[in-house]
Amino acid sequence: MKNWFRTLKALVWKDLLQEWRSKDMLTSMLAFAILSLFIFNYAMELDPRQRAELAAGVIWVVIMFSGTLGLNRSFLAEQEQGSFDALVMAVPDVAVIWLAKQISNYLIMLILIVITLPVYSVLYNQNLFVPQFLIELVLGAWGFSAAGTLISSMTVQTRMRDLLLPVLLFPVLMPVNMAVVKAGQGVLSGAGWETYQVWISILLVYGIIMTTISLLVFDYVIRE
Amino acid sequence: MLLENKPLRLLTYFSILLVLLAFLMVIFYAPVELNMGMVQKVFYFHVSAGWLGMLAFLVAAISAIMFLSKNNLLYDHIAASSVEIGLLFTAIATFTGMIWARPIWNTWWTWDPRLTTMTIMAFTYIAYILLRRGIDEPYKKARFGAIYAIIGFISVPITFFSARLMRTIHPIVIGGGSGEMAMTPRMYQTMAASLVAFTLLFVVLLWHRTRLAGAQFLMDQLEAEQTAEEFGEVDNG
DSSP: HHHHHHHHHHHHHHHHHHHHHHOOOHHHHHHHHHHHHHHHHHTOOOOOOHHHHHHHHHHHHHHHHHHHHHHHHHHHHHTTTTTTHHHHHHHHSSSSHHHHHHHHHHHHHHHHHHHHHHHHHHHEEEEEEOOOHHHHHHHHHHHHHHHHHHHHHHHTTSSSSHHHHHHHHHHHHHHHHHHHHHHHHHTTTTTTTHHHHHHHHHHHHHHHHHHHHHHHHHHHHHHH | OOSHHHHHHHHHHHHHHHHHHHHHIIISSSBTTTHHHHHHHHHHHHHHHHHHHHHHHHHHHHHHHHHHHOOOOOHHHHHHHHHHHHHHHHHHHHHHHHHHHHHHHSSSOOOOOOHHHHHHHHHHHHHHHHHHHOOSSHHHHHOOOOOOHHHHHHHHHHHHHHHHHHHHHHHOOSGGGGGOOOOHHHHHHHHHHHHHHHHHHHHHHHHHHHHHHHHHHHHHHHHHHHHHHTTTTTOOO
16 A cells, blocks of 8 residues: 555656646646637626626636646657556556546646636636635546546547547536536625535535546556 | 347337337327427427437446456447447437427427436437547457446436536526426327337347447458458467
């Protein structure tokens, strides 16, 4: 078990270091996210009254799309350099490879959220740093990246790769999308906890289910 | 061996007969609904197709789990066939629903949980088929398909639950009062007949399609062997 956690730490560290040195993924994701915020302004003419209600939806769509952009690259290095086999031999249990990738993807999502929210706040003059809002985003991001990490580990091994990821990912993400947007609207419109806590529970349940399934089936993704 | 299958042939004729019978029952036996009129008769096939769409997903998920535990390609053929047929019936359910909805709800579409879920389910099916098309190696194709079928099967009920929750918080504006439809015994009988007929049709189609998938797999293997022989390298792996 100790070995398990040491491997996990090493793998997460490896991914983050790789990202830190190249910054490929994060810079594109951030540029995409901020550009999307600009586009939304013109597409939806976000006037102050609508803005408050739409914020939750706009932010989640932006985060989800730029997250998908990042997920496309999450297993690319392993695939292109053929280091999957080496990884499989090196770890005590293959599920740890999934969990490590999930954690590093998740951390990158969190960085994305932490940067996108203030930018939104500045651009649209709306305070988004409400604890409940952050909680539901953080939970939603876990469900998103859990499903996304598993699916991108498969799509990266197919012929269509990045073309396929959103097509596979978005249908299974429907509950997360609904829950994040609904909970966000509840929080930002100033409603009480009891009106949106059910959505928070859905996010929690979804995250737990996706994590469990991924840990169980990841072995079949990389088996040759 | 692949061509002769007597029970299947008999079952095929029988299912065609049953579907025809159900069709006749819908037209002549079932009464015309008082408020909605003729268009309500689409209901019998609509419900049957919707039921098969879900049944197909269940069959695919179970075969997926069976494949992962047994590593036998037969289960994969069943899962892939079930998804294809399921997609067809989900489409039928959606379109017959639209035909029904237009005159009754005065709209082709409403964001009702069932409509939303069915459509998301159809997209999950399409994604499953696309995923398989992107992979050549049969076992890898089967494994990835199985994993996706399982996550799809689990996420669809959560989608339904979430969509329904959304509607209980916000009242449905259009089509809200469409709920109750009192059914007479004749309606129930017609419904039952068409459910039975369609389910049997599903079994027959699944059987045929699974045989076809098996034959296709055999064919691909033979072709690969022949190519290998022509190029002077024998690869039986």
